[in-house]
Amino acid sequence: MSTQPLLQIKGLTKHFPLKKNLFGRGDVVRAVDQIDFDVLPGETLGVVGESGCGKSTTARLLMQLINPTAGEVIFDGALVGGRDLPLKEFRRQVQMVFQDSYASLNPRLTIEDSIAFGPQVHGVSKQESLARAHDLLERVGLAPARFAARYTHELSGGQRQRVNIARALALQPRVVILDEAVSALDKSVEAQVLNLLLDLKDAFNLTYVFISHDLNVVRYISDRVMVMYLGQVVEIGAADALFDNPAHPYTRALLSSIPAMDPEHRTEKAAISGDPPNPINPPSGCRFHTRCPVAQAICAQRAPVLGSPHSAHPVSCLIYEPESGYQAEVKSEVTA
Amino acid sequence: MTTPYVSIENLNVTFTGGARPVKAVNGVDLRVNRSEVVALIGESGSGKSVTLRSVLRLHNERRTIMTGSIRVGEQDVLKLSAGALADFRGKTAAMIFQEPLLALDPVYSVGAQIVESIRRHENVTHADAHKRALELFERVRIPSPERRLDAYPHEMSGGMRQRAMIALALACKPQLLLADEPTTALDATVQIQVLLLLRELQREFGLSVIFVTHDIGAAVEVADRIAVMYAGRIVEEGPVATLLRAPRHPYTLALLRSRAHGAMEKVDGKRPQLETISGAPPDLSLPQTGCAFAPRCTLANDACKLTQPEANTITAGHSARCLRLDATA
Numbered sequence: 001m002s003t004q005p006l007l008q009i010k011g012l013t014k015h016f017p018l019k020k021n022l023f024g025r026g027d028v029v030r031a032v033d034q035i036d037f038d039v040l041p042g043e044t045l046g047v048v049g050e051s052g053c054g055k056s057t058t059a060r061l062l063m064q065l066i067n068p069t070a071g072e073v074i075f076d077g078a079l080v081g082g083r084d085l086p087l088k089e090f091r092r093q094v095q096m097v098f099q100d101s102y103a104s105l106n107p108r109l110t111i112e113d114s115i116a117f118g119p120q121v122h123g124v125s126k127q128e129s130l131a132r133a134h135d136l137l138e139r140v141g142l143a144p145a146r147f148a149a150r151y152t153h154e155l156s157g158g159q160r161q162r163v164n165i166a167r168a169l170a171l172q173p174r175v176v177i178l179d180e181a182v183s184a185l186d187k188s189v190e191a192q193v194l195n196l197l198l199d200l201k202d203a204f205n206l207t208y209v210f211i212s213h214d215l216n217v218v219r220y221i222s223d224r225v226m227v228m229y230l231g232q233v234v235e236i237g238a239a240d241a242l243f244d245n246p247a248h249p250y251t252r253a254l255l256s257s258i259p260a261m262d263p264e265h266r267t268e269k270a271a272i273s274g275d276p277p278n279p280i281n282p283p284s285g286c287r288f289h290t291r292c293p294v295a296q297a298i299c300a301q302r303a304p305v306l307g308s309p310h311s312a313h314p315v316s317c318l319i320y321e322p323e324s325g326y327q328a329e330v331k332s333e334v335t336a
Numbered sequence: 337m338t339t340p341y342v343s344i345e346n347l348n349v350t351f352t353g354g355a356r357p358v359k360a361v362n363g364v365d366l367r368v369n370r371s372e373v374v375a376l377i378g379e380s381g382s383g384k385s386v387t388l389r390s391v392l393r394l395h396n397e398r399r400t401i402m403t404g405s406i407r408v409g410e411q412d413v414l415k416l417s418a419g420a421l422a423d424f425r426g427k428t429a430a431m432i433f434q435e436p437l438l439a440l441d442p443v444y445s446v447g448a449q450i451v452e453s454i455r456r457h458e459n460v461t462h463a464d465a466h467k468r469a470l471e472l473f474e475r476v477r478i479p480s481p482e483r484r485l486d487a488y489p490h491e492m493s494g495g496m497r498q499r500a501m502i503a504l505a506l507a508c509k510p511q512l513l514l515a516d517e518p519t520t521a522l523d524a525t526v527q528i529q530v531l532l533l534l535r536e537l538q539r540e541f542g543l544s545v546i547f548v549t550h551d552i553g554a555a556v557e558v559a560d561r562i563a564v565m566y567a568g569r570i571v572e573e574g575p576v577a578t579l580l581r582a583p584r585h586p587y588t589l590a591l592l593r594s595r596a597h598g599a600m601e602k603v604d605g606k607r608p609q610l611e612t613i614s615g616a617p618p619d620l621s622l623p624q625t626g627c628a629f630a631p632r633c634t635l636a637n638d639a640c641k642l643t644q645p646e647a648n649t650i651t652a653g654h655s656a657r658c659l660r661l662d663a664t665a
Contacts, residue, residue, distance in 0.1 A: 050523035050524065050525060050526075051494070051523055156616050157380075158616065159616075186379035186380055186550065187379065187550070187591060187594055187595060188379065188590065188591060188594050188612060188613040189379075189616070190594075191594035191595075191610040191611070191612040191613075192612045192613075192614075194610055195609050195610055195612060198609070213523065213524065215524065216595065220607055220610070221607075240602075253525055254524055254525060257524040257525045257527065257528040258524065258553065259528070259531070259551070259553030259554055259556060259557045260553075260556065260557065261552070261553050261556050261580070262556070263556055263576040263577045263580065264577065266535075266556070266557055267528055267531075267532065267557060268532075269532070270525070270528045270529040270532055271525065271528075272525055273529065274479070274495070275493040275494065275495040275496065275523075275526055276523070276525075
């Protein structure tokens, strides 16, 4: 790989402890377990998976909103929280937009004050930060003369999300993490915000980590897509390659669950049955083996390894591991 | 022409609880035949859920003014007495909601809630009702059903809870199922399972279904007809295939085009911008003149701002409320 990744994530792990039981043994929720991936400068990395797969926890770990149990985040070559890159400096460079546009804005601040707050904390004068806020409101399509002095409850959901985006950009970050940022919006408004995000990315040379459960939206906006299942990464690849030729059985099941949009060829059979298992006691071996349509006995014993994050299309599945003990006859049937 | 099983005529719903009355539904006409699935789609605030809830009269009667008529079978729902309404709910028409954790009672096991519902409407013993609850759990394919009957709602996963709520709704063999975004809160792989289950049960029991959703994809999977709502009115209605392939109302057209689904082809290595609908839906507490979509519509002319368009029939079963249908052919 020629370009150095902007963000390198190595062995990142987060276990949330549960209440201890009678015998003093506490279970843990393995929300994120040993994940490795890179975010390249200027790209949009989409992250998909079902609830409980750890995609939001990953976002929070990236932002250092919660402390990892293990693992490290390296930003532009420097360890986050280390001597070369203190947390405050890192947070200026990486900003986040959340799903709930209402809960993530302070109801007592006007929207110009909300946007100007961050820069002021980071030492920009009040006057300059307000000027920057007006500038950004203009950029996100909210005329400052009409909107700057409003409070959050006076805005619609789409307008509030525009404010959140403006606020994230107020510190001139290089990376923006969008955690289900358009999921709560109606379709017509969602399209407006997606277009805005693409415009801003070009204008400010941004890198996005775009987390969503909406597979169509992820495909539309992402350059590369990472698929997560039960706290682990199962597949990473270029958006079109991954959607056209999904390699992991879970990715295939996920993609075939998208409603068909064709009344003459409705979906006849669900690709997999049941709900995702509980991340407190994840299945042994490959975590997907309990729902996998092509699982073999070996899958319950041996955990597959995701290929190097630098390769083009790493997959974590025994089918693709030579000498893993997975019976190859079945393999040819599957890939055919 | 057979008489429709459900017939909603000129339904108006106004909420009077706030500072200004909100006219949430403004003259909805909808007919659903026996064994037919009609999807009501629209964005938040379009009145789709309000319309659905009116069929069971779930709105607080002291803060709601409802006019028009809703007939289900032989019954005139808006004229039912309190006792008759309680008999009607669950027995003739039942509802499944978006969030089963809020719809199910947290302090009773799911099995007890189904047994209670059956015994409220039918004169059967507890043992017989329990047996039927077990059959229902098997029917909606809940794993280890015997054990799950004793489970409380919080002990089940999201998909299982939704199956349990479907079992509860079908407990008294209703003829009409009202579904309010039943799969919106579910994950993709679970959503498709629940949609397929609903379709299967609908066929097996010959249910009439009104299915409210904002997800066109989900509607296409289950519905025979789709009605698109905007600002409290049905602006276009037709068979699923017609509505998808030959939509005529500018709002339906824009809605279908604004989906990321259609913009996957790359131009010069980049994806094209999505087509959007500028602006936002109108405030329903303010008086409306003319077509509610006119301020956002690229085809609107002066007449659109003054006249409320009537429903125009395009082909049999396909109609749209628009003055500019000449421009969308």
